[in-house]
Amino acid sequence: MSLKKREHITTKGLDDYFLGIYNAFKFVRLFFREVFKPPFEFKEIIRQCYEIGYKSLPLITLTGFVTGIVFTKQSRPSLVEFGAASWLPGLIAIAVVRALAPLVTALISAGKIGSNIGAELGSMRVSEQIDAMEVSAINPFKFLVVTRVTATTLMIPVLMMYFAFVGLLGSFLNVNQNEHTSFIAFFQSAFSPISFLDVFTGLFKSIMYGFTIGMVGCYKGYNASRGTEGVGKAANMSVVISMFLIFIEEIVIVQISNWIRIA
Amino acid sequence: MATKNKHAIRVGLFIFIGLIFFTVGVLAIGNINKTFTKTFLIKTVFDDVSGLQPGNNIWLSGVKIGTVKEINFNENTQVEVIMKIEKKSQQYIRKNAKAKISSEGLIGNKIIVISGGTPDSAPVENGDALPIEKTYSTEKMMNTLQENNINMLTITDNLKIMSEKMIEGQGTIGKLLNDETLYKNLEHTVATLTRAAENTQELTASVSNFTKKLNEKGGFANDLVTDTIIFNNIRQSVAQLKEVISTADEFANNLKDASVDINNNTNSPLGILLHDEKSAASLKLSIQNLESSTEKLDETMEALQHNFLLKGYFKKKDKNDDTE
């Protein structure tokens, strides 16, 4: 019994957990090794960008627009109480650029893109397509993982900016209805409180989220266990884990950006 | 295989702990600037902190120099506030500077404002306690005024009964003056009166301070007080209050004299004091004076009640009284 116990550093479950972390770390390390090594799969990256970015546009348009309208509607009463309804565009712009656009875009993408990648790579793993690439002397990691992670890292920021724009449009619609603010006046007062740091932090956050979504989806899919059950699990875990990580990253990045803001 | 696994698990554990430390560290540090600026602590004891909270700002001449670290009760149920102040501001805070509770703008947080202090006083040191600057909120002013009024009424009532008894010759005088409790009462009355007078004086000072502020040009209050009649009313009230005080003072002195006399002449014939018609008349007059002054005080109160600035306060008070 005592001999058996020594086989594990902690307990069996925890050991497996830490082993998982190590494997994930190795996976990320491998990504950084492969991503800068030629040949580059530009064609495949562009195809993935199209799949990930362009095909998410309808969803992002809808959610962005609704978020803009709803947030404006809900914020109005408390500002009107101070007679500060004219602050509405600025307030919404700050909320959208600093927090809503990166976070909501990331969460929606985690749901749509993350699960998609997890399921796609999972089914490729399960049906031995990844092995098939390997035995045809093709580096499946480079062809499947590097391209997808690169595409999400590039596309989530773009989707985020698009979300912010559509969100502000929705907000403008609502403000225009209630306060009869003109388009130019709205955007002038919306952009005046936004600093370079806000935009930069929003972009940086989106890049991190994009990387996270791609990485988690690929890791879970690439290492899916055999069987169709493994595919579903990979898709599901991709969403759960990437959302969890996105929230952790959110608070850490907000904290750090606040240090910079104050300094 | 097994050893390689163990190595992998250790690395995984290490990464995990590292990430936890990083995340917790980033969140715990909170404000990196604050963390790395040197600070020192000073404290102040307030009767009432009006909702001040740890983390609220501390201003010196309108500049933020620190935050409230802790708020504790002391044994007298007063509130001890410990303030964390930037070291670089230390030289500008003098030992005789005063602290008071204020607020950041119209609807902002509560803050502590440190002001005053003269260059000839030494800068504060770590752990020093700053004195507080007395502030008169309108509420407090009104409360004191009313309390005074009630005090005065009791006094006059007491005196009235006493003097009536004296004049009617009820009971023996010896009984009156040898009665310890009565004597004590008298002394107590005098003390209360003196206190009342002091209170009133303080109050008038603050009211006149208040009106002076109203008079200041360009001030917020000045803008509000456009109606000169009201302003005059207030001024008049102050004058009347002053008068009350002087009367009360005089009376108190009289009484004190009398009591001192009694005190000194416990063995001498008591008739001197009480059979002397002059002193009796003087006593009566004093009481009349006092009576009229309480009336005047009542009037003042009424005048103040009509002052629109304070109307709100009285309305609220009436409402409270009604509900009770």
Place this chain on the structure above:
Amino acid sequence: MEKLNKSDIIKEQVISIQGLYKSFGENSVLNGIDLTIHKGENVVILGRSGSGKSVLIKIIAGLLKPDKGIVNVLGMDIGSIDEKQLLKLRLKIGFSFQNSALYDSMSVRENLEFPLIRNSRHLTKKEIDHAVEEVLEDVHLHQTINQMPSELSGGQRKRIGIARTLILRPEIMLYDEPTAGLDPITCITINELINEVQERYHTSSIIITHDLTCAKATGDRVAMLLDGRFVAQGNFDEIFNTEEETVKQFYDYNFIN
């Protein structure tokens, strides 16, 4: 066994395995495998499901690493080979997967082009088209060139899978359960295809199966794998003429079912 030793001298060794062990955690799958494959030879490895047949060929293809033992493929030691050499070696190995493993997102043409384009980037469009058509001819599925894998039948998928490996002109073919999940008639055509490939491309093959018909039709030599060890080797008739209980059992069950 005598006969085999003679051919050893004549024919070149393509794969030689000595004392191969492989385990997954507590579960040991291969317990001391010795196997030699000669040039142009079709070797069938028979065994029940879970007896480690697939693990063996995955080790040969470099998909899994051996725990112990020497695995020499085309003169290279799989256990100690580096990444670049492995890639080179893999170009010479064709692997037909149990479920064909066609790329679902690509058409038949793209599936076939894929390994070729990625491994020899200097080819012209014409050369690629020519190669694709040629291998499609070889597996007799020219009409499916523009279809998607989901539109193909199981047998067709298997053939395309084989064609995809053939396009790289492999020297060794590894078939993982080529007839699993197919009807008997399709099985026969696949067996024929395996033999055609051997003839036309001069490949040495390992065929993993539990299907005795397939083993009989394709195998020059048969090896029986049981509990991670070869219990019998020889040609088909030799093997099943023995009195050994486990081997007989396998034979009986196969034909009764």
